[in-house]
Amino acid sequence: MSGGRPFDLAVRGGRAVLPDGEAVVDIGVRDGLIAAIGRDLGPASRDLDARDRLVLPGGVDTHCHMDQPPWDGMATADDLASGTLSALCGGTTTVVPFAMQLRGASLAAAAADYHAKAAAKAHIDYNFHLILGDPTPEALDRDLPRLVAEGCTSIKIYMTYEGLKLDDGELLRVLDAARALGVLAMVHAENDACVRWLTEKLVGAGLTAMRHHAVSRPALGDREAAFRAIALSEIVEVPILVAHVSAAGVVEEIRRAQARGVPILAETCPQYLYLSSADLDRPGLEGAKCVCTPPPRTAVDQAAVLEGLRDGTLSIFSSDHSPWLFIDKLRHGGGFHTVPNGLPGIETRLALLFSDAVRGGHLSLADFVERTSTAPARIFGLAPRKGLLAVGSDADIVLWDPERAVTITNALLHHANDHTPYEGRAVRGWPVTTIAAGEVLWHEGRVTSRPGRGRFVPAGLPVRPADRPQSWLR
Incomplete structure (x- = not known):
């Protein structure tokens, strides 16, 4: 000593x-x-x-939504106080939520708003991904370089959702800016035209039950969008991370790209291992509790996602915690197309994977730590301070x-939501x-924690493609 x-x-x-x-x-x-x-x-x-x-090591959750601006008159159930409290009670000690810039809004103002909220509320340490919903010259040439210099070195871009989606030309411009600054882009990869066309056809035919949510957002559309995002990243020569992988075809596209040396990273989430499309068809409107995007899929997809997590094709296991009150889902739940997308999972993320994948023999304890803590910290520039x-x-x-045998109930959890989709599941x-x-x-x-004790942790830059060692993806 x-x-x-x-x-x-x-x-x-x-x-x-x-x-x-x-x-x-x-x-x-x-x-x-x-x-x-x-x-x-x-x-x-x-x-x-x-x-x-x-x-x-404490868990590092690099995909969670907290304290987001109201969306269609609703706000996420968790703010940065209840969300980070729930995280720490589930074994997570660092979170990277999103500072969301909507179309027509300022990226710098969005980041400043999240900094102020987190400084007052966060129980644990944090960084932010910057959602680029409007890649104006001001956002790309002025705001983004300053925010990167201040330690926010990752961005997120959407290929769907009104107010957030970027067309291919905008995607190329954002990826080019990411390459110039050395930051990592996360991509929400869905084929927006496919989603809109199928939703219109289903609603027009009166097929609005919750089970049709999965029909409206098919796995094939995700595969096409993932392939397109990977192709654009190859053209720009910049790494990307494909977010919340749910489908076997997407795992296959990522594995093919990695096999030819493309620096593609990817993550998956609990809902793609422990929920399926059958859960959308629960009695009454209970299926609304499992509506998220991409939707839960089939047993075949679950097996492929688990194998991708096991063999390292998918580097990160995050929560995509996006909690909406069930009462809000019901209030806006005239059909699958009006229910808010997202579900809670930040407190149950680690226990679900430990119980099923580690105890079930699919992942070693070292793999569990790698996917849930070390890799996310390393990939997003928070290591060695975090993740080990x-x-x-x-x-x-x-x-x-x-x-420890635990039956998951909402009453057990510390989030501000009124339900968990894993109610009654034994771990x-x-x-x-x-x-x-x-x-x-x-x-x-x-x-024994208190709001506001968490600190902003500046992130370093991820490794650039030209400089990356052959083991970078692992």
């Missing part, structure tokens, strides 16, 4: 997943950072007994009880202690 000063906190005797493998160790924390990792560390002001616990247990990294540490393995920057914020059912 430096100067013989005791650690502020010591996590003792847990089985930790470290960058070079698993080991039973103590972790000493000082001034919010991991100061030492080893056996029989010296005294600390506070000890946590981690025997019979897994000790993992290493001396000098932030002391973001989660203790898991790998045998085994649960995060029981969350430590962020050396502070114990969640321990055995008790929250």
Whole structure:
């Protein structure tokens, strides 16, 4: 110990997943950072007994929607206070939500608004993706370079949704700006014309039940859009990340591109493993709880997505937490085409994957940490500060009880939503202690956090294609 000063906190005797493998160790924390990792560390002001616990780096969720501006008169159920509280109780210690610029609005003003909200509300550390809904010269040439210099080094672009979608010419201009600045573009890849045409045909025929949501947004349309986004990125010679992959065909397109050396990254989310199109057909309007975009798909797609997550084709497992109150879904729920798209999942993301994929033998514990923490931190420029247990990294540490049996209910969760689509689902393995920057914020059912304690963490630039090592995608 430096100067013989005791650690502020010591996590003792847990089985930790470290960058070079698993080991039973103590972790000493000082001034919010991991100061030492080893056996029989010296005294600390506070000890946590981690025997019979897994000790993992805090989760990093790089796809979540909180505190977004009202959409058609509605706002997301979670603001940055309740959303980040829910995250930390689920074992996540860093989030990257979206600062959304709508058509006709200022990108700089959107980012400033989110900074102000997060500074007052966030329980845990954060960065922002910049949604470019209106790529004007002012946004691309003035606002974006300044925001990148301030540490927001990722953007998101949409190929669908009124008020957000970009045509191919706009996509090329934005990707060119991303290349010039060295930032990473996330792409929501759906064929907008296909969605609009099918929705019009279905509604015209009176086919508005929730199950038709999946019909209106077919997997083939996602595959075409993903292929087009990849092709445009190849033309511009810039990496992209294909967001929320739901379909086997999209996994195949990404794998084909990666096989020929194209720097394509991708993520998937819990709803594409643990919900299916059959859930849209739940009795009454219960299927509205499972309406998200892209929609949940078939068992064949679920298997392909899981294999893509297993073999690394899909680098990141994020939540796409986008919670809408069920009462709002019902109020606007005359049919699938009027129900707000999105569902909650930030608190259940890690437990679902741990229970099903780790305990089920599909992912190793190291793979679980890689997909949910290390890879998102690395890809979005937050490592080594975030995403791993290493001396000098932030002391973001989660203790898991790998045998804890939990039945998910909405009453158990800490979001501000009135439902979870995973109501009644049994899982085994649960995060029981969350430590962020050396502070114990969640321990055995008790929250000791406070809004506004989270900090903005500036992100570094992702690796450029010309400079990337061959292992960059993995």
